[in-house]
Amino acid sequence: AQTVTQSQPEMSVQEAETVTLSCTYDTSESDYYLFWYKQPPSRQMILVIRQEAYKQQNATENRFSVNFQKAAKSFSLKISDSQLGDAAMYFCAYKDGAGSYQLTFGKGTKLSVIP
Amino acid sequence: EAGVTQSPTHLIKTRGQQATLRCSPISGHTSVYWYQQALGLGLQFLLWYDEGEERNRGNFPPRFSGRQFPNYSSELNVNALELEDSALYLCASCRDLPYNEQFFGPGTRLTVL
Numbered sequence: 697a698q699t700v701t702q703s704q705p706e707m708s709v710q711e712a713e714t715v716t717l718s719c720t721y722d723t724s725e726s727d728y729y730l731f732w733y734k735q736p737p738s739r740q741m742i743l744v745i746r747q748e749a750y751k752q753q754n755a756t757e758n759r760f761s762v763n764f765q766k767a768a769k770s771f772s773l774k775i776s777d778s779q780l781g782d783a784a785m786y787f788c789a790y791k792d793g794a795g796s797y798q799l800t801f802g803k804g805t806k807l808s809v810i811p
Numbered sequence: 812e813a814g815v816t817q818s819p820t821h822l823i824k825t826r827g828q829q830a831t832l833r834c835s836p837i838s839g840h841t842s843v844y845w846y847q848q849a850l851g852l853g854l855q856f857l858l859w860y861d862e863g864e865e866r867n868r869g870n871f872p873p874r875f876s877g878r879q880f881p882n883y884s885s886e887l888n889v890n891a892l893e894l895e896d897s898a899l900y901l902c903a904s905c906r907d908l909p910y911n912e913q914f915f916g917p918g919t920r921l922t923v924l
Contacts, residue, residue, distance in 0.1 A: 731912075733915075738917075739899065739917060739918055740915060740916070740917045740918075741901065741903075741915035742915070743912050743913075743914075746912065787853075787854065796859065796866070796867045797842070797859065797905075798844055798856040798859050798867060798869070799844070799846075799854075799856065799903075799913060800856070801846075801853055801854040801855075802853070803853040804853060804854075
């Protein structure tokens with residue numbers, strides 16, 4: 697079974713600074729997808745960024761980028777120029793590329809942004 | 812485009828009762844996923860419905876069941892409620908391809924007394 701591990705239960709960052717959230721996963725599959733979801737205090741989960749395992753290039757979405765290390769099974773999220781609105785729970789998630797398509801989540805990292 | 816909607820927002824039940832939670836997916840999405848977000852346990856996959864069929868279920872007892880209707884909306888039923896069923900239940904929908912993003916609803920907070 698696939699597992700996702702987020703080793704940082706809580707992190708904080710100064711506004712306008714950069715922070716990196718860690719995620720490792722375990723799978724025997726070669727075809728899969730990785731995601732970072734954000735859950736603000738209002739609780740609706742939204743997708744931050746997505747990475748296809750077959751793509752070597754790291755995904756970027758504006759201030760958000762990932763460092764995808766397939767051999768190390770590592771998938772970290774970097775948030776640049778942190779803003780107050782970035783404060784939320786961040787979940788790393790894994791999905792198989794075939795078969796069952798549910799998400800397997802890490803336990804989350806609570807990010808605080810200090811003004 | 813309307814997002815995923817869930818009802819009710821909050822639900823309070825007592826042990827042994829049954830709870831019914833509802834989810835309406837985004838128009839055009841045929842897959843609905845249910846997840847349980849319990850304190851300290853993170854997000855756990857419950858059930859996956861696609862085209863009216865149950866495609867997969869997570870490691871939950873048969874007390875957790877559901878269905879998907881012809882309009883792709885879905886219902887989650889929890890029978891014989893136990894205190895540890897207290898959690899936020901999230902519904903997500905997507906088109907049925909693996910690379911497609913799952914869009915989440917706001918959740919139903921179930922409290923079992």
